[in-house]
Amino acid sequence: MKKTKIVLEFEKDKLDALVFYLQKKEEKLEKELETVIEELYQKRVPAVTREYLESRIVSESKPKSEKIKEQHSVQINTSATRNETIESMP
DSSP states (O other): OOOOOOOOOOOHHHHHHHHHHHHHTTOOHHHHHHHHHHHHHHHHSOHHHHHHHHHHHHHHHSOHHHHHHHHHHHHHHHHHHHHHHHHHOO
16 A cells, blocks of 8 residues: 655644643554544545545555466356356357
């Protein structure tokens, strides 16, 4: 999965205070921001688009040998269907 860095501008004093209070609760700013952006993504990106992107991510993360097996399986099933169709013709 490709990742992109996000750069934001925020007042230094406010950021220092935020980090200070997060550390008191043993929390990390990055983790909190990831949670917020994920919630925003879920809220604003249509479900169909999220499903499409997730299917691409899963496909990209599969090892090459698994992809080849899937392609081979599809070719075998296609051939079997074609042969059955030909045999069932009068």
